[in-house]
Amino acid sequence: MVVEIKKIGVIGSGQMGSGIAHVCALSGFDVSLSDLSMDRIESGLASINGNLARQVQKGQITEEERSAALGRLSMAQDLDLLADVDLVIESAVENEQVKRKIFAQLCPILKPEAMLATNTSSISITRLAATTDRPERFIGIHFMNPVPLMELVELVRGIATEDETFEAAKGFVKTVGKTVAVAEDFPAFMVNRILLPMINEAIYTLYEGVGSVESIDTAMRLGANHPMGPLQLADFIGLDTCLSIMQVLYEGLADTKYRPCPLLVKYVEAGWLGRKTHRGFYDYRGDEPVPTR
């Protein structure tokens, strides 16, 4: 019993939630965007507006497409406003307790046939699904950052995810113009299982004084042909998200090779979370990013 997806609820209007809402609205879905406060939803909508305008400037979409997409977006501070959606994509902070609480509150409100997806970067889909009333209609739909630009979506089935749910999610990803890579439900799936230990190792390299922020990023850009350095990328992802993913890998795989670098912990404790707080391995408050170490 899987419904045709017409209306989508997105929970969390941060960098990922707003990006997901953006591509869904542009692909013709009605989208209701939710977060903890109206301020946060409005800031998510403001960034969607700015990013759509940039796409118009670059000739990627027309002005009509931009205004049609904006017309399909609505704000839902109250989860009750998601009662009529066919699919929810949860994209709140990478914290299992927060996600569980959201699902507990959300499930009684949703239509029984509605699908529930999470954009988690690392947390077990099976475990999250088990906390809901619909593990067979629960799936991981893991978008990449920035959502409007990045082509890949990892699809992750929980142990109970039904074939219909998987097929509907696959169809949805195709409709929003992305390419699917199917991952098994193991900590951090594929992309972050490979990417985050590399970023964590770059932070150890900094912590042990092997190189400065600038030299480590330059080394990996010019020496490994990466489009951005690993510390710049960590700031872009969000250092809180990087730390949460390393903790999931460390606990989930019980291997010390995934131990989060103490310097990463220190930055998160300082509230220096990267670009979103204007300070991380770089300070973004001036005209140009300045390394903080």
Ligand SMILES: NC(=O)c1ccc[n+]([C@@H]2O[C@H](COP(=O)([O-])OP(=O)(O)OC[C@H]3O[C@@H](n4cnc5c(N)ncnc54)[C@H](O)[C@@H]3O)[C@@H](O)[C@H]2O)c1
């Ligand atoms: N940053 C990345 O590169 C990236 C990439 C892929 C997936 N993800 C995943 O996407 C999710 C969101 O990450 P992000 O980078 O957008 O983080 P973010 O910090 O930019 O945004 C998180 C948003 O969640 C909101 N939130 C917190 N608690 C909430 C609650 N109880 N109800 C509703 N909203 C709540 C916050 O107010 C904030 O607006 C995480 O699960 C993360 O792992 C992140």
